[in-house]
Amino acid sequence: MTPALIGIDPSDMLLGLLSEALPDASVGWDMPEGPGPKCMPTLSPGSSTTPVTQRMTLTLSCYAPQADGSCDWPEAARMFTKAVRAVLAGRKRHPLVDAALQAGPVRQHDARLDVDYAYGAVLLTVAAN
Helix, strand or coil, X not given: CCCCCCCCCCHHHHXXXXXXXXXXXXXCCCCCCCCCCXXXXXXXXXXXXECCEEEEEEEEXXXXXXXXXXXXXXXXXXXXXXXXHHHHHCCCCCCEEEEEEEEEEEEEXXXXXXXXXXXXXXXXXXXXX
């Protein structure tokens, strides 16, 4: 069973940080449409670490397609790094209490799109109120 969101939803704030960090990419909670670079974050609530905070995992899937449809891996990895740096820089802005890189970027393959992408995760601590 997935833990429920017990406090403040940081989705809008995170989307703003990511969009600002990746101005040349489409960023969205659902896979952005169209060609060009894309970043698809996902946010999963976790345990309540204190009565006033909750852990969440932010995963980032960064796509950097080339003209032939393959992945520009160095660019996808750079996008991931820029996105993570933006989240870490905002880690003390309410509702975020803290953030830390958990993993990545690692090269993954999207079987549906038949393309590789950069993937990783950031562990967030979010205010519960």
